[in-house]
Amino acid sequence: MSDSESEAALIESLFAPLSLGAKGSFGLRDDVAFLPSPLHGHIVTQDQIIEGTHFLPNDPLDMIAKRLVRRNLSDLIAKGGVPTAAFLSLAWPKSRDRAGLTLFARGLGEDLAQLCGDCPLMGGDTSETSGPLVASLTMLGTGTTPTGQPVLRSGAQSGDVVVVTGVIGDAYLGLQARLDRLPASQVPGCVAFSLAPHPPSVALSPLIGRYANASIDVSDGLILDAQRIAIASSLRVDLTLEAMPLSTEAAAYQGLGSIQERALALATGGDDYQPLLTLTPVNFDAFKEAAATLGISATRIGKCTQGGGLQLTYDGLALEMPLHSGWQI
């Protein structure tokens, strides 16, 4: 970046507007922020994106910023949280220019405003790096359960149904197409989605806070994330992969081997950013109906019973757990 523009000037022009005048942000002109206490407490999540690990070097910079926001927002929504404040740490490559930083800030601001309900950027740290771009976002929110506590992985009960919102697999198919591993012309919607996959509306959070016993966002792969609920809740989780909700494009795509192989690929692809929930059957009915009024689908894809571990079936046929069950780093 230009030596003639100080860090303070950059923050003033690009990031201070994203504080949206929030009182405790001090216009991003001080060294700290002040967050007044909500009734119960803050739910806090923190996720980073790293060039070469989480995105491709040529991805558009506004989309990279959006991915960062959505990784965090997805965690918060899955836990029944509503965003209230964000903090950005940015290690910006010396080789990238100010126009790129402007684009990054624009993407960040658009998502914080539009997807996160005008969530202010309250602070952070911007520095230069000689290496790849690394950005970390800390997002705080308030809970929607009666105690303000987040909905955890560990709350599943025997008898719960396992439910996922939206569809699974589009981000995976889109990424494969962008890596030239399958024809982009057959999955154009997936390609667009995969640039910055997004969670459902934050309006879903209060329904999760009200109805769900356990929850996790599907970011590392449906199978791996379902396994995490099974482990944390000390229960057996059965997933019926034929019930996994697919987009029209994903359902029509024939290129991943047998129908079972396709299901396993999509269920381990990750970056879906849909909440994976367990609920009592009665609460599922209420949740599904309320989510439908928001235009959000909820699909039953499994159940919780006494025992342990994750079992996969497709139309009644038991499937081996794939060696690669999802993304762990």
Next chain:
Amino acid sequence: MSDSESEAALIESLFAPLSLGAKGSFGLRDDVAFLPSPLHGHIVTQDQIIEGTHFLPNDPLDMIAKRLVRRNLSDLIAKGGVPTAAFLSLAWPKSRDRAGLTLFARGLGEDLAQLCGDCPLMGGDTSETSGPLVASLTMLGTGTTPTGQPVLRSGAQSGDVVVVTGVIGDAYLGLQARLDRLPASQVPGCVAFSLAPHPPSVALSPLIGRYANASIDVSDGLILDAQRIAIASSLRVDLTLEAMPLSTEAAAYQGLGSIQERALALATGGDDYQPLLTLTPVNFDAFKEAAATLGISATRIGKCTQGGGLQLTYDGLALEMPLHSGWQI
């Protein structure tokens, strides 16, 4: 790192112990943390360290982690805050091994325990990078002013004295010696200090919260940080550099040119991690006496008056503002 060890296993063995059993950390086994609301609110700071920008590639990894903690702690103490929770984002180079990560986690844990009053690590994100090490820490704390608000840069009043705790310049001299720009044998204490410069005890925070009108930590250089108070408070700040407190080693070192040139070098070196405060003269006396009972020195190095800008003198002689007044990225 070894492919055989999952992210979850790494977190369990290296980072979960740093959560110190804090209830809302969920043992670092969930996707979010829960922070109960303190009486007024949280003060939040976030700073990162980047290999090649903030530390040298061969610096010991426990010292690198300590630098990260101390950068944040220094901000919090200067604002009158007492740490309550930390979150770590870590982009860990594939080229570094698990022993290095273990050392990093140990340094982090030692400082959070010993310098931050058993501050728990409540969450974060660990990922691999093909580039240099980047780590960001988000630190939350409670304020010690009557309203819980942080002491800002902008609160200085005309008539305030300008005060710094401890000594200035040791981190600069130590770094220069480590870069072979001056003989390490003449400043051994500075060399040791510069590996992980540390702020004063967190016991100082309540005194800052009680007595100071404005405050900033000296991290980018005394002159630049004093200028920031002048700008934020719309006042003139006069610094009398002959009063700048130096360690015995720094005072004895003769290698930086004239006595004025040495003062300017030390006052722009940065990484001092001492609070730079403005207080009424009466409050300064009380602060100084109370700080002394903690073994912390407080030295008057200037004053605030009507007007604007920063003026530098040495024994009454006006000094030009140096072209490089401190570190801005």
